[in-house]
Every structure is written in C-alpha cells, then in structure tokens.
Amino acid sequence: xxxxxxxxxVPDMESKFKVDAGGTWYAKTDLAWRMNExxxxxVEQAVQLKEQVKDADLTVLCIGSEKVKETMKKxxxxxxxxxxxxxxxxxxxxxxxxxxxxxxxxxxxKNFDLIFTGMQSQDRGSGQVGILVAEMLGMPGITTVVHFAxxxxxxxxxxxxxxxxxxxxxxxxxxxxxxxxGLNTPRYPTLPNIMKAKxxxxxxxxxxxxxxxxxxxxxxKMYFPEKKGGGLVLEGDPAALVDxxxxxxxxxxxxxx
Amino acid sequence: xxxxxIAESREGKLLNSCYELMAxxxxxxxxxxxxxxxxxxxxxxxxxxxxxADVSAAGEYNPDGHKQLIxxxxxxxxPDMVVFSHSSYGWDLAPRVAFALQAAQISExxxxxxxxxxxxxxxxxxxxxxxxxxAKTVVTLQAGAFxxxxxxxxxxxxxxxxxxxxxxxxxxxxEQAESGGVDLGKAKIIVSAGRGIGKPENVAMIADLxxxxxxxxxxxxxxxxxxxxxxxxxVGTTGQTVAPKLYVACGISGAxxxxxxxxxxxxxxxxxxxxxxxIGDVADVLVVADLKQFVPALTAKIQAL
Ligand SMILES: Cc1cc2nc3c(=O)[nH]c(=O)nc-3n(C[C@H](O)[C@H](O)[C@H](O)COP(=O)(O)OP(=O)(O)OC[C@H]3O[C@@H](n4cnc5c(N)ncnc54)[C@H](O)[C@@H]3O)c2cc1C
Numbered sequence: 001x002x003x004x005x006x007x008x009x010v011p012d013m014e015s016k017f018k019v020d021a022g023g024t025w026y027a028k029t030d031l032a033w034r035m036n037e038x039x040x041x042x043v044e045q046a047v048q049l050k051e052q053v054k055d056a057d058l059t060v061l062c063i064g065s066e067k068v069k070e071t072m073k074k075x076x077x078x079x080x081x082x083x084x085x086x087x088x089x090x091x092x093x094x095x096x097x098x099x100x101x102x103x104x105x106x107x108x109x110k111n112f113d114l115i116f117t118g119m120q121s122q123d124r125g126s127g128q129v130g131i132l133v134a135e136m137l138g139m140p141g142i143t144t145v146v147h148f149a150x151x152x153x154x155x156x157x158x159x160x161x162x163x164x165x166x167x168x169x170x171x172x173x174x175x176x177x178x179x180x181x182g183l184n185t186p187r188y189p190t191l192p193n194i195m196k197a198k199x200x201x202x203x204x205x206x207x208x209x210x211x212x213x214x215x216x217x218x219x220x221k222m223y224f225p226e227k228k229g230g231g232l233v234l235e236g237d238p239a240a241l242v243d244x245x246x247x248x249x250x251x252x253x254x255x256x257x
Numbered sequence: 258x259x260x261x262x263i264a265e266s267r268e269g270k271l272l273n274s275c276y277e278l279m280a281x282x283x284x285x286x287x288x289x290x291x292x293x294x295x296x297x298x299x300x301x302x303x304x305x306x307x308x309x310a311d312v313s314a315a316g317e318y319n320p321d322g323h324k325q326l327i328x329x330x331x332x333x334x335x336p337d338m339v340v341f342s343h344s345s346y347g348w349d350l351a352p353r354v355a356f357a358l359q360a361a362q363i364s365e366x367x368x369x370x371x372x373x374x375x376x377x378x379x380x381x382x383x384x385x386x387x388x389x390x391x392a393k394t395v396v397t398l399q400a401g402a403f404x405x406x407x408x409x410x411x412x413x414x415x416x417x418x419x420x421x422x423x424x425x426x427x428x429x430x431x432e433q434a435e436s437g438g439v440d441l442g443k444a445k446i447i448v449s450a451g452r453g454i455g456k457p458e459n460v461a462m463i464a465d466l467x468x469x470x471x472x473x474x475x476x477x478x479x480x481x482x483x484x485x486x487x488x489x490x491x492v493g494t495t496g497q498t499v500a501p502k503l504y505v506a507c508g509i510s511g512a513x514x515x516x517x518x519x520x521x522x523x524x525x526x527x528x529x530x531x532x533x534x535x536i537g538d539v540a541d542v543l544v545v546a547d548l549k550q551f552v553p554a555l556t557a558k559i560q561a562l
Contacts, residue, residue, distance in 0.1 A: 013379055013382070013510065014510070014531050014534075016533065017379060017382055017383055019383070024385075026378070026383060095361075096364075097361070097362075120348075122379070122380065123378060123379050125364070125365060125376075125377065125378065126362075126364040126365075127352075127364055127365075128348075128352040128355075128362055128364060131349065131352040131353060132352050132355075132356055135352065135353055136356070140426050141320075141353075142426065143345075143348065143349040144345055144349065158432060159345065159349075160495055161267070161345040161346075161431075161495075162344060162345060162494050162495060163434060163494075163495065163496075164434030164435075164488065164491070164495050164496055165267075165268075165431055165432070165433055165434055166431065166432040166434075167317075167318050167345075167428060167430075167431055167432075168428070168429045168431070168432055169427060169428050169429065170427040170429055171425060171426045171427065172425070181478060181479065181482050182478070182481070182482035185483075215390065216359075216360070216361035216362075216389065216391050217361040217363060217387050217388065217389045217390055217391075218387070218390060219386070219387055220373060220386040220387065220388050221385070221386040222378065222383055222384070222385050223383070223384055223386075224382070224383060224384070225377075225381065225383070225384050227537070227538065231525075231537060231538075231539075231540045231541045231543055232542045233532065233537070233543045233545060234542060234543065234544045234545065234546075235532070235545045235546075238546050238547070238550045238551050238554055239554060241544055241546055241551060242554045243558070245526065245542060245544060246555075246558060246559070246562075248542055249503070249524075249526075252524060253503055253523070253524045254502070255445070255470060255471075255502055255503045256470075256559070256562065
C-alpha cells in the first residue's frame with residue numbers, strides 16, 4: 001500500500017504577528033513554527049494505517065522553504081518512511097488551488113491508495129486543499145474526519161457535523177481523507193525514532209517543476225481587525241487583579257450575591 | 258450580479274443558515290436563486306426561485322450527486338457567484354463545485370467590499386482582503402458574519418430537480434452526540450478550561466472556581482479531545498451552545514468555533530496570558546494573567562466572601 005500525508009508548517013497561533021513589508025502576509029521573523037495541528041492527526045492516522053497493514057510505504061509531503069524540513073523530520077520521527085520536500089520560498093503567497101495543483105502533480109501516476117491531509121491550516125484556514133487534490137486526481141474525498149477504519153480496501157469514516165453529530169460514510173480506496181481535531185491521539189516522537197528519522201530519505205524538488213496551474217485569487221491586503229469589544233483589559237499583579245475582578249463582578253453582575 | 262445560494266437541510270429539517278445567505282445577498286444587492294436538497298414539507302420562506310432536489314432521492318450527504326445538481330442549476334441560471342455556508346456541508350461541497358466551474362473559491366468570508374472579500378487569518382488575529390481573478394466565484398460564509406435576513410413571508414417558486422443516484426461515497430447514517438450527564442444549557446454560571454490549563458490535573462482548578470461561584474465547568478475542544486473533560490461539557494459549534502449570566506474562559510484563545518457557543522453569554526470574563534487573544538473581542542473583562550496563579554487566588558477570595 002502507498003500512503004501520502006500532506007503537512008504544513010505554521011506559526012504558533014499565540015505568536016505576536018506583524019504584517020510584512022509587502023502588506024499581503026504576516027512577517028515570518030520572530031515566530032515559533034510547528035506542524036499544523038490538523039496535520040498532526042493526519043500523520044498519526046497515516047502511521048497507524050501503515051502499522052495496521054504492515055506492507056506500506058508512507059511519504060510525507062510538505063511545501064515550503066528549507067525551514068519546513070524541521071517539521072517534516074517530526075513526521076518522519078512519528079513513523080513516515082520518506083519525505084518529499086517541495087522547495088518553495090514563496091509558498092505562503094500561493095493560494096489553495098496552486099498548493100493543491102502542486103500536490104496533485106506530485107501524486108499523479110504514483111498510485112497512492114490513501115492521501116491524508118489536515119482539514120484546514122491554522123493560518124490560512126481555507127479548508128480547500130484536500131478536496132481539491134481529490135478532485136484533481138479524480139479520487140473520492142472525505143472531509144472533517146473524526147473516525148477512520150480501513151479493512152480490505154474499504155474505508156469506514158465518520159465526518160463531524162455541527163453539534164457533535166457524525167455522518168458515517170463508506171468509500172473504497174483510493175481516497176483522500178481530511179482530518180479533523182480529535183481523530184486520534186498524535187504520538188510524541190521518541191528519542192530513538194528521532195535519531196532514526198535523521199537517516200530517512202528527504203528529497204527536495206523545486207515547486208516550479210510541479211506548478212502547472214495559475215492562481216485564481218489575489219490577496220490585496222493583510223491587516224489587523226479593528227478591536228470590537230471595548231472590553232476592559234486588566235493587567236498587573238495577580239493578587240490586585242483578583243480584587244479588581246471581584247469588584248467588577250459585584251458591580252456589573254448579580255453572581256456574587 | 259446574480260448569486261446562487263446553497264441552502265442546507267439536516268435530518269429532514271431546513272437549516273436557518275439559508276437566511277444568512279439571504280442577508281449576504283442583500284448586502285451584495287444581488288439577484289438570487291436558491292438551491293436545496295430537502296423536501297416540500299420544509300421549505301425556506303423565500304420570495305425567489307428555489308431549485309429543489311428531493312432528499313429521499315438525492316440523499317442528505319452525497320457530495321458527487323449534490324455537486325452535479327448544483328452544476329446543472331449553475332448552467333441554467335448562470336450566476337456570478339455560488340454561495341455556501343462555511344459549514345460541514347459547505348466546506349465539503351464548495352471546493353468540488355469551484356473545481357468543476359474553474360472558479361476561485363474564497364473561504365469563510367466575514368465581510369465584503371465590492372468584489373473584495375474579507376477573510377480571517379491565524380485564528381482571527383489577522384484579516385485578508387481577497388480579490389478573485391475568475392469570472393465566477395464560489396464563496397463560503399462564516400456562520401453569523403452577515404446576520405439573518407428578515408424572513409419574508411413568501412413562498413418560493415419551486416422547480417424540482419431529478420437526481421441521479423450513485424456517487425463514490427456511501428452515506429450510511431448519522432450518529433448522535435452522546436447525551437446525558439451535565440446540562441450546561443441550564444447553568445447560570447460557567448467556567449471553562451482551555452488548552453492554556455496545560456495539563457489534566459488543572460481541570461480541578463477550573464472546577465473549583467465553578468463550584469465556588471455556584472456554577473458548572475465547561476471546556477474548549479482540545480481539552481475534550483485530550484479526554485481531560487467529557488464531551489458533554491464542550492462549548493462551541495461541535496459541542497454545546499450556552500448563554501449563562503457569567504462565562505469565564507480560562508486559557509481559551511477564542512476561536513470562532515468556540516465563540517459561536519458562548520458569545521451570547523451576558524457577561525464574559527477571559528483569563529489569558531496573551532493580551533491579543535481573540536477572546537478579548539467578546540470579553541467584557543480580559544484579565545491578562547497566568548491562570549495557574551490567578552484562578553486559585555480568585556477561588557480563594559470568592560470562598561472567603
Ligand atoms: C469544524 C470545527 C469545529 C470546532 N468546534 C469547536 C468547538 O465546538 N469548541 C471549541 O472550543 N473548539 C472547536 N474547534 C477548535 C477551535 O478551532 C480551536 O482550535 C479551539 O477552540 C482552541 O481551543 P483553546 O482556545 O482551548 O486552545 P488554544 O487556541 O491553543 O488557546 C490556548 C490559549 O491559552 C492561553 N494560555 C496558555 N497558557 C496560559 C496560562 N498559563 N494562563 C492563561 N492563559 C494561557 C493562550 O494564550 C491561548 O490563548 C473546532 C474547529 C473546527 C475546525
């Protein structure tokens with residue numbers, strides 16, 4: 001069985017963001033980077049599937065600068081067999097259709113039985129790439145998956161809907177699965193596996209070789225939203241903050257009396 | 258400007274989000290047509306033309322089939338834009354339709370200015386103005402961003418669609434969320450734990466504050482996904498929707514899916530180390546502090562009152 005898992009490196013969302021000089025994306029300096037949260041579930045599910053079927057080859061793909069290799073190494077340490085790094089300094093300027101185009105171009109004729117992606121990225125959050133890859137490759141795609149089981153070429157999955165209701169679906173491989181939070185419990189790479197990962201294949205291909213589609217949208221501007229709330233911000237010594245908050249709760253609500 | 262609005266039904270019921278799509282169309286001053294896989298007995302109040310595919314034939318979840326039905330309507334109506342809700346139905350179907358139409362898709366639109374769409378980035382910390390470059394566009398709208406249109410007391414002009422069965426994905430049924438246990442909807446005070454609590458042992462700290470205030474404790478999704486707290490205490494789109502007198506969000510960043518479940522609370526207090534956390538947008542009071550110090554100190558003071 002051949003499995004592909006597509007991941008993205010994103011900044012920690014607790015970072016202090018700045019808009020870059022071009023004005024259309026955030027500045028990439030002074031940020032802590034990590035694997036997109038949704039993709040951690042995708043990697044874990046791919047590794048679990050590989051462990052289940054035993055005879056499988058699992059490729060992790062990531063588009064981005066040299067720096068994304070750090071995140072790819074985590075995926076290799078979690079259990080992926082090889083890395084396909086699509087080298088692109090301008091990956092953040094590409095819209096989902098182009099990203100999907102690159103992945104589909106890479107995957108076509110490689111006969112993957114399963115392709116896993118996160119349901120969306122934490123930064124751009126478009127939630128399109130997985131399904132676009134499926135459409136481009138003519139494979140069925142299932143989104144927002146919180147339960148996945150595979151047996152004899154058939155996938156049984158549960159899609160998460162609003163209110164916690166789930167839709168149960170069945171599909172034959174090959175298929176694309178986009179993973180939602182909570183699908184499984186992503187493992188922490190162990191030290192021996194981190195060491196082993198260093199020796200695994202991690203080849204780079206220039207994105208230009210795989211990019212065959214035009215962009216369909218432009219970012220005109222990136223900016224900070226206007227602060228709506230006008231809520232009170234309390235800062236300072238925690239003990240003093242406690243007293244301030246209690247005073248406010250007494251004045252503004254009836255919960256303390 | 259003409260837009261095709263994609264309404265939704267679930268388990269036989271029409272979803273209210275169709276009135277959000279109508280509000281968007283009003284804001285765009287666009288001519289509209291609507292599409293629904295549903296039934297005669299649950300039609301939207303809508304004065305325009307409704308293309309209706311019967312759910313008994315089309316199925317509630319059949320992306321290949323629904324895509325084809327929408328493409329047929331697009332061929333007839335020639336809309337400039339196809340509009341979905343950014344929901345589990347919409348974000349699943351929209352890219353399929355966009356791909357077939359060779360159209361740009363812009364996801365989770367929160368505002369419009371002419372042909373420019375505004376979308377959130379990085380957990381709503383930033384925003385982007387996006388301009389499509391294709392003649393047709395597909396958009397998904399963030400839940401609640403455009404409000405509800407005033408519901409017209411009109412009946413649609415229905416044109417029935419016939420659907421082919423089949424498709425690669427077989428839908429075998431729904432599984433309901435677990436019920437029982439605590440009913441957060443009844444609680445007057447809720448104190449919720451977010452990922453910022455750091456470890457499962459700290460749930461007790463949140464539960465203690467809730468108890469001191471005479472309320473219940475809830476949680477954000479990562480805390481539930483990690484199985485530190487049971488699912489019936491999860492607040493948000495895929496959990497409970499609550500509106501207590503007081504909601505205290507501890508170590509919760511304020512993702513849209515969490516806000517959707519609690520923003521109607523009467524008074525909101527957030528405790529967060531990040532002054533820029535989006536929870537600040539809905540909080541009446543944002544306490545910038547480490548919850549591990551602040552929460553126990555607050556609990557002790559309240560117990561002593
Ligand atoms: C389709 C879909 C449905 C979803 N449904 C839901 C849902 O129903 N409910 C839900 O909650 N989420 C839901 N989510 C997930 C949501 O997008 C966010 O990922 C989630 O709400 C984040 O939870 P959090 O705020 O606890 O964690 P994070 O976003 O990681 O935030 C943690 C916060 O804690 C703060 N913090 C860290 N340490 C401390 C400290 N010591 N003291 C104080 N503050 C600290 C940080 O500054 C940060 O703001 C859904 C997502 C999707 C895609």
